[in-house]
Amino acid sequence: MTIENRDDLLKQREIAQKEIDSYTCRILVCAGTGCVASGSEKIYQKMLELCRDMPGVSVQFEGHVPHIGTVKTGCQGVCELGPLVRIEPYHYQYVKVQESDCAEIFQKTVLNQQPVERLFYRKNGESYATPEEIPFIARQTRIVLENCGKFDAESLDEYIASGGYDALSKALFDMTPQQVLDEVDESKLRGRGGGGFPAGRKWKQVAAHTDVAEHYVVCNGDEGDPGAFMDGSVMEGDPYRLIEGMTIAAYATGAQNGYIYVRAEYPLSVARLRHAIRQAEDKGLLGDHILGTDFSFHMHINRGAGAFVCGEGSALTASIEGDRGMPRVKPPRTVDQGLWAKPTVLNNVETFANVPGIILKGASWFKTIGTEGSPGTKTFSITGAIENTGLIEVPMGTTLREIIYDIGGGIKGGGDFKAIQIGGPSGGCLTKEHLDVGLDFDSVKKYNAIMGSGGLVVMDENTCMVEVARFFMSFTQRESCGKCVPCREGTKRMLEILERIVNGEGQLEDLDTLEELASMVKNMALCGLGKSAPLTVISTLKTFRKEYQEHILEHKCAAKSCTAMRKYVINPEFCKGCGKCAKNCPAGAITGVRREAYRIDPSICFKCDACRENCAFDAVYVEY
């Protein structure tokens, strides 16, 4: 049945709700990338099998038989605790569920409504039965991720039952395109892809091209920043919200076609979106005459092919057109001449996912969340040296301290916080002194970092900042598209210098050259990716200059991370003089007389670790 007007939508919602209510028990197994990797698919199959085997229990929809539904949901956010299973209506949240636990869950919870307490989340002696009690989730504000983990990510019916497509029907039946534009503009929604450009202004500029018939809406799902997976989680966990947001954007800006550009490494996102687009088309919520109106909008998916630079707007549209994904000089800007040189709205996944809420509840509601300059929430993925890794959503303006300690549970193993990398490889590092700064687009910029798409990588005292700078530089250097000289050559030279320093061959002058190159690339590169490529070097040089100097002058790596700074030594007290280390040394750096302590010549040793690995008496140790 297609949905041809507002009443149909309401009817569909009723049917869907009835279907959901007819379950006596719903088993929700997380199907996000993280949980699937931990084996949630097997749990899902096992639960299906168990429910099937029981006499008197059916998975079909017949009023008088108790129904048990098993659904695959989107990411619930606490990836490290996966696979996650939640049982409704009791609302029990089980963590780290194994295949062998399924039978017990089935026996106790499904059949007898009893909790399996040993599977609850435990922290510091306390155990938490429901997801809302877990501090990681309790302290978040979820708008974009509202539905993730709540219901079946693939089911259009469940999306509709939860209020989905209300925003689109409100836009189509109660608002003119201009009113939609005004509402989004008024909400001060800023692009979540990193730059923070006001979405409403962008949309208005596209809509203003009334002389051009064809307009496009493009979604940037090329979440290339290593350490970031927020957009992937939305595409996997709530694909219909993204599609609804894009459809509203198309209505407001007069676009007939939309493209979602998904990075190649997210096969699950591609599959879910394809399925969702088909479902929406079948129901008449996408395609020709949406909800029976004159408005038509078609959606396509393009898969990336492994080029980080395609996250840049003009490179992304070039890639959709079938070209090399290289940025071009602007202007003309994407809003004037984007895809196929037509006016194009280009926003990222999270931005579009915010739109249904703004239309439905209004700009004034949206502005009550977050800060004045950056209203709303922001999703972050916190990873690295932190207790709870995962996906979070907090109001703009939340401090790093709240994110790391209250939500993230502090540093892994109770270590000391050293720095946090924000904004991906081209972002910057924030340190202890920034712990109480509220994060929003403007505040972060002040400290030589960018919001980026929201990847947060936490580092403790075991992380060497020079090595971090080298790592990110090697990433941006490898991903430089090679079109403009400052980025192509500049990042290469910077990487060479950083490699020298990490290898203990740096000179003090190198630091000045690095700064000079960094400012050159920052100011002269063609695109945003090039311009932000040196930010990590700039911010680490500023805050952790001492570490650079120690590497150069003292050949010392305080974090004990750089191999070249190691010195292998034999402890004469433990050495029995067996000669095994000398025999194993590929460099011939170890000499000695049998039954007396051997010695390592540091000028020949190339730190392969073979001696230490092979010593039966633990006599070889490493000095930093």
Place this chain on the structure above:
Amino acid sequence: MLDQSYYTKADEIIAHYGRRASSLIPIMQEIQEAYRYLPGELLTYVAKEIGVTEAKAYSVATFYENFSFEPKGKYIIKVCDGTACHVRKSIPILEALQKELGLSKKKHTTDDMMFTVETVSCLGACGLAPTMTVNNEVHPSMTPEKALELIAELRGDNV
């Protein structure tokens, strides 16, 4: 010369996406999925069929990291070296795999065409770092030892 079946397959794929310049990337992706690499001859053929120059087709194919003109192994192993995985020691995993399979930075595929080992910048499963994939199946919280066990298991598959 490639077998005729390659051209038949290419024709099917071209027909699905349409003879347009913008179909180039999706067509190349499907060919690569079918054969685990992009045969140069076939790319020349596709270019002619969809009306782009051979030079253009090659310039696009060489730009994107995912396309390979070299045949890849039966099991394509991608070790994630994104930030989160790097911080949680992904490089020792890569080194262990390379050592076990006799591969290096330059040599990615074993001579018996069983394994290809590559790195990838982020798989989006950072919560479970370090991760790697075998033919798109994600393996979480890896260690060098677990990686080697997996290789043994995959080898066992083929005895």
